[in-house]
Amino acid sequence: MSDLIKLNRALSGSCPFVIGEVAQAHEGSLGLAHSYIDAVADAGVDAVKFQTHIADEESSEFEEWRVKFSTQDETRHDYWKRMEFSKEQWIELKSHAEDRGLLFLSSPFSIAAVRLLDDIGMPAWKIPSGEITNYLLLDHVIKTGKPIFLSSGMSTLNEIDASLRRIRDSQLPHVLFQCTTAYPCPPDKIGLNIIADFMKKYDCPIGLSDHSGTVFPSLSAATIGANFIEVHAVLSKKMFGPDVSSSLDIPQLTDLVAGVRMVHEMKANSAGKDDYAASAKDLRRTFGQSLCASKDLSSGTALTLDMISSRKPLIGIPAQNYESFLGQKIIRPIEKGQFFSLEDFE
Numbered sequence: 001m002s003d004l005i006k007l008n009r010a011l012s013g014s015c016p017f018v019i020g021e022v023a024q025a026h027e028g029s030l031g032l033a034h035s036y037i038d039a040v041a042d043a044g045v046d047a048v049k050f051q052t053h054i055a056d057e058e059s060s061e062f063e064e065w066r067v068k069f070s071t072q073d074e075t076r077h078d079y080w081k082r083m084e085f086s087k088e089q090w091i092e093l094k095s096h097a098e099d100r101g102l103l104f105l106s107s108p109f110s111i112a113a114v115r116l117l118d119d120i121g122m123p124a125w126k127i128p129s130g131e132i133t134n135y136l137l138l139d140h141v142i143k144t145g146k147p148i149f150l151s152s153g154m155s156t157l158n159e160i161d162a163s164l165r166r167i168r169d170s171q172l173p174h175v176l177f178q179c180t181t182a183y184p185c186p187p188d189k190i191g192l193n194i195i196a197d198f199m200k201k202y203d204c205p206i207g208l209s210d211h212s213g214t215v216f217p218s219l220s221a222a223t224i225g226a227n228f229i230e231v232h233a234v235l236s237k238k239m240f241g242p243d244v245s246s247s248l249d250i251p252q253l254t255d256l257v258a259g260v261r262m263v264h265e266m267k268a269n270s271a272g273k274d275d276y277a278a279s280a281k282d283l284r285r286t287f288g289q290s291l292c293a294s295k296d297l298s299s300g301t302a303l304t305l306d307m308i309s310s311r312k313p314l315i316g317i318p319a320q321n322y323e324s325f326l327g328q329k330i331i332r333p334i335e336k337g338q339f340f341s342l343e344d345f346e
Helices: 003-011 031-045 076-082 085-098 111-119 135-143 157-169 193-200 216-223 248-267 272-278 281-287 319-324
Strands: 017-022 047-052 105-108 123-129 148-151 174-179 206-210 228-234 289-292 308-311
Touching: 003 111, 017 031, 017 248, 031 047, 031 148, 031 228, 047 085, 047 111, 085 111, 085 272, 085 289, 105 123, 111 135, 135 193, 148 157, 157 174, 157 193, 174 193, 174 228, 193 206, 193 216, 206 216, 216 228, 216 248, 228 248, 272 281, 272 319, 308 319
Parallel strands: 017 047, 017 228, 047 105, 123 148, 148 174, 174 206, 206 228
Antiparallel strands: 289 308
């Protein structure tokens, strides 16, 4: 499936589109990055997403650590440097992802990264939460004329409105993600209510970018109508890195994809309760019960409540109709346990 077809399906608002975010989980290893592509593809996601960092173009000596997790890197700049891949390596990763049937995405964190990714044929742009108000970068992305996925983790509504106006002025397809910048994100800060608010306020597909490290927020988001789901992925919860606690491991990711697909099927089914009952005709016969005699009865006996019982299957008078036969006389002897029929009554 081509990138264009994948994007059109994603933007059409059909089955929720699931993005497996690798970010820096590859720890700067090209081989590990390729392993992640295979792992998330096996889990069934629609797209794999990385982050493209070029240390000298995005960082400075003044950048502080979000979490000082690494003794290997003296500064944040050093860490970004270790995360870099060359243009040729990005081409290799993109080709691998496409061979596995995945849409390949990578968030740019500098204008140089935008140019690099545009050169290798980036089909759409995921703007991370920290860059939503970086109009210098956003305007470079807009000029490429490609769809934009906008994450809102640290933004106010006014900031979201302003960024969306810039995108809409260029009439580009776009997606807005509810996101909370917390690692891991606790349940009370997921913002399912905000997804509902976004759906009412903005005329575009809405997604959830989740950092909870569990499948539950994404399944809930799919249930209330989110069009996109993005989650961080790790090969194992025992791996090293700042995002492990906010990521899904591969078995979790596999369950998430299956769950999202199941939610979509459940929501798409418009059959009513009577339709389900009609389709269960044979089961209703098997599990239903018919009226029968609870004791031997002679001809001419007027039925009382203590004379009747019910047994499976439903092949005679339904047990639910017992009241209609109380006081009626039978016209032939009935043995205990024998089913009543309409022909047994006057």
